[in-house]
Amino acid sequence: MHSEVVASRSAEQRDSKESRNGGPQLDAVSLAIVEQLQEDGRRPYAAIGKAVGLSEAAVRQRVQKLLDQGVMQIVAVTDPLTVGFRRQAMLGINVDGDLDPVADALTAMQEVEYIVITAGSFDLMVEVVCEDDDHLLEVINKRIRTLPGVRSTESFVYLKLKKQTYMWGTR
């Protein structure tokens, strides 16, 4: 029993160091736990334990640690349009010099819910959620385009959200 996913920490742990990108690397068991919670964020610990081959308490500890470390978050996600935010857009941004100051300033804005540094014809791609056109205009024109370092922006206003999934892993 308890053999479905063998931790085998000694074999898996070859690169357990912090990989340069950010968070710590996950072993096979934590990965399996994340997958379970990607299917259903409210799944009970005992059920997860059964699936990954761990006791209920162990799962609880791991989940708590994953949450504390910020590796994952368990939340409700919706289509913002349904929740009363009627204007949403993706912005492509080009920056002069260091990206970080701009990225940090954007992080501080609550209307900005998603920020990625990219390779390609944009340096940054950010997603903004606004209440209406006026709000969107203000955020883009007054708050983002005026940030020091921002050279140019291009806007893609959302017309319809077609798909939104969180089940990589489940393949």
Add this chain to the structure above:
Amino acid sequence: MHSEVVASRSAEQRDSKESRNGGPQLDAVSLAIVEQLQEDGRRPYAAIGKAVGLSEAAVRQRVQKLLDQGVMQIVAVTDPLTVGFRRQAMLGINVDGDLDPVADALTAMQEVEYIVITAGSFDLMVEVVCEDDDHLLEVINKRIRTLPGVRSTESFVYLKLKKQTYMWGTR
């Protein structure tokens, strides 16, 4: 008691019909429930009930309905890089003619986790999650660019995820 969020169904419900965009519109109470679960997807029903002014049973019923209707989902979200998917990209796509066939084909691909129809110099923006460069190349080049109707694509490979939030509402 039970006065923090007054439902006042008669006043709120002016536009309760299906708005053209998709899901049904939410009243103030369901909105408050969603906000609670955006902060913590595992928050107990009783606590939510206290916060929004509803009984535990009523919250349970509403949450179940919201899940069934697909208005929201309660899931774990992570940075894919942490979970072993080492290549991720945003694609801007331009399409000849009707967008829907292309959007539907993309929806069927499990590597595509996010699809939006946009106004601007792209018709579609999609986010893809892949295991490595080979995988990414195959998805873009062999599976997406060959779809009938796809005129052109532009890729923005992710270098670093800087922010990811799900707490609109909480403002």
Add this chain to the structure above:
DNA sequence: CCCCACCACTGCGAAATCCGCAAGCTACGA
């Protein structure tokens, strides 16, 4: 080599939560 600290896991009992169900109430529309 022993000892000890540390960490992750297990097992268990108590408390809290979940869940289904029933009865009663109100608002609303046919």
Add this chain to the structure above:
DNA sequence: TCGTAGCTTGCGGATTTCGCAGTGGTGGGG
């Protein structure tokens, strides 16, 4: 007037959560 829909209260049993004590393995330090 009747029926429906949604909420509330109350309840009990099953399940889950949570804290804590105990165990086993691993890696120093003496």
